[in-house]
Amino acid sequence: MHVVILAEFAAASGGAEKVALESARGLAEAGLAVTYIQAIPGPVDPLLDHAGIRRIELGLPDIWSLGAARAAAAGIWHAAAARRLAAALAGLAAPPDCVHLHQWTRTLSPAIFPVLSGTGVPLVVTLHDYALACPNGVYYRFDRAEPCGLAPLSAACLAAPCDPRSRVHKAVRVARAATLRRAVGRAGRHRPLHVVHVCDASRQRLGALLGGYALTHHRVDNPVRLPEGPTAEPARGDAIAYVGRLTREKGADLVADAARAAGLPALFIGAGPLEAELRARDGVEVIGWQRPEAVWATLRARARALAAPSRWYETGPLTVYEALAAGIPVVASDRSGAAEKVRHGRTGFVVAPEIVPLAEAFTALRDHALADALGAEAARLARAAPMDLGAHTAALRGLYARLIESAAGAMQHPAALALE
Secondary structure: OEEEEEEOOEOOOOHHHHHHHHHHHHHHHOOOEEEEEEOOOOOEOHHHOOOOEEEEEOOOOOHHHOOHHHHHHHHHOOHHHHHHHHHHHHOOOOOOOEEEEOOOOOOOOOOHHHHHHOOOOOEEEEEOOOOOOOOOOOOEEOOOOEEOOOOOOOHHHHHOOOOOOOHHHHHHHHHHHHHHHHHHHHHHOOOOEEEEEOOHHHHHHHHHHOOOOOEEEEEOOOOOOOOOOOOOOHHHOOEEEEEOOOOOOOOHHHHHHHHHHHOOOEEEEOOOOOHHHHHOOOOEEEOOOOOHHHHHHHHHHHEEEEEEOOOOOOOOOHHHHHHHHHOOOEEEEOOOHHHHOOOEOOOEEEEOOOHHHHHHHHHHOOOHHHHHHHHHHHHHHHHHOOOOHHHHHHHHHHHHHHHHHHHHHHHHOHHHHHOO
């Protein structure tokens, strides 16, 4: 089986790239031929260094480097991206059996969907966020600091000043979303788009938001790489830890406020718009981005719990799952897909992303025995049914095989394809 994995970067700066890279490596180790197509030049993760993986770089610019007018136009429809992708696919030594898309918003644009549907093979798209439905990509009202409840591209949606940057950016994103809807809709006339959800909550929400598309829905957990080393001892930790981009929608400010209310330090690993504000607070330590091995060394030594209090409907935050596997209790937002993996009162706490319930959870974790008990149960459950790369790869192989078999059957019976 030959699978093409399409992403915009070949190094992990976020969860989507990390899943794309891990998937490519797992599939290659399982004996599949993998072509990894990287849209934007840049660093290449060692995970792609495998005899079964061929990497192709399209050499496209990050649209944010193009200037406002050119970036807006390319974001809506990047014709050069479509041409280069079509040439790369046509130049493959062997045609793919399946194409799996992970990212498209930074340069590929809606222009690639007609190219991908034109390959005639199953197209799979993992929904790491809400960009297939929502103009700003996260189904979140930045103007109100709360999740959105509007129908995408409805009159109310068009009027809402919800973009994190400006109304001009919102207008561009609306144009992109409308163009995407037309491009995906045209592709769906020939065969359905296969979308992969990484948590049950996003499947439920996106299923309702994507009703106008010809889609088939699938559920596959993101791969979790078990942190190397011994299981953590949370009672030895002195701080509530947060790992990721320092933004309000991810709740970084909530961690600082709630930890202070609970009488515990807050430790931030990451960077972002709130960095200066957080550094100015008492009881807060910000150490910036770290290499993965340094992150886990720090968490094992310092973390009494990992906090993930997202205000938005986050899908599948990998750090949460890795923390549980390492034996670190997690305090997760009840709006996040991570809540599905946290057993409230057994491996951590699932609470509303608000200061009072977060502070109550952090205060409970000051009890040494409870912190260690939650961590031990988290590690036990995570290792009893691991969401590791092997499980992820097996799920993908099974999905691809079913889709390829179904597509072959439809080709033998064109009337059935016309009825889809």
